[in-house]
Amino acid sequence: MSTEEALSFGLIPRMHRGIFAMNELPELDDLVQVGLFNILEERDVQIRGYPIQFDIDLVILFSANPSTYNRSGKVIPQLKDRIGSIVQTHYPSERDQGIEILQQEVGNDLDGNYPVQVPYFMFQIVEEITNQARRSKYIDQASGVSARFSLANFRMLIASARQRGVVHGEKPAVPRISDLGHIYSSSLGKLELDLMGTHQMSERQVLDAVVAQAIEVVFKEYVEEHGLSDIAEIFRGGVRVEVGDMLPSSHYAERLRQVPPAWNKAFELNASENDAVRASCVEFVLAGLYSMERISRSQRFGKIQYEF
Numbered sequence: 001m002s003t004e005e006a007l008s009f010g011l012i013p014r015m016h017r018g019i020f021a022m023n024e025l026p027e028l029d030d031l032v033q034v035g036l037f038n039i040l041e042e043r044d045v046q047i048r049g050y051p052i053q054f055d056i057d058l059v060i061l062f063s064a065n066p067s068t069y070n071r072s073g074k075v076i077p078q079l080k081d082r083i084g085s086i087v088q089t090h091y092p093s094e095r096d097q098g099i100e101i102l103q104q105e106v107g108n109d110l111d112g113n114y115p116v117q118v119p120y121f122m123f124q125i126v127e128e129i130t131n132q133a134r135r136s137k138y139i140d141q142a143s144g145v146s147a148r149f150s151l152a153n154f155r156m157l158i159a160s161a162r163q164r165g166v167v168h169g170e171k172p173a174v175p176r177i178s179d180l181g182h183i184y185s186s187s188l189g190k191l192e193l194d195l196m197g198t199h200q201m202s203e204r205q206v207l208d209a210v211v212a213q214a215i216e217v218v219f220k221e222y223v224e225e226h227g228l229s230d231i232a233e234i235f236r237g238g239v240r241v242e243v244g245d246m247l248p249s250s251h252y253a254e255r256l257r258q259v260p261p262a263w264n265k266a267f268e269l270n271a272s273e274n275d276a277v278r279a280s281c282v283e284f285v286l287a288g289l290y291s292m293e294r295i296s297r298s299q300r301f302g303k304i305q306y307e308f
Contacts, residue, residue: 025062044056116172120270129150129214136210152187161179174279181245188204266284
């Protein structure tokens, strides 16, 4: 062991004149963190067991989740003191910024052998669900919501739309509000409830409340722009519209032929002659009116029926 041939420099010295990135810094043993002192402060390396010391030129980047996310360890104060600068990232401050990130992460998921066309209001609702979850009094604000929450929910939405498209031969497939009924699978486990609070609600109940609030927030914005609340007057005549994630788009087209042309306002949301896009707009307006308590809703055998 005293021969020079046995000398092992380790990972960091081998990165001389380079960049060394280290993930999950708190998980390092305290003694290992102490071993980083000299490198960060004096910029030199000492090899244990050998009377050798030499300068080293490199940049070390650490990453770590907030302490509330990671209970396996901590960064010792002395090491924090030697880190040159700390940059704290955060969630998107605006919904549109979150949608841009979501669209970027989705990548080619919308293409492929079975393309998917997503109305913009569905992007807004998916991202608003995440925003509402981060503000919810039922969810632990310290640990927040998984950064993959929006992406996982959106991919589940796409999968549900594709399944309907394959069954009914609709191309492109278009997500609807009724597809949100499947996001329990993609959402559960990504929310940390506030167990210390007085609200005794299950994770599923919390998710239902968050989704309802998100639909209401987005719909009210469209009401201000398009005046969609007028459509509620149609239901005064006892009109009923049945929706469901596996109903074909033609079902909606046939049903809407029996109601006044006031529905044309709804189709200004996402101008298209495609029955699948129009069906998505119909469900959005119905769910929005229900969130504003303008119409009632009942559910039976997996299908939802809206009426005045």
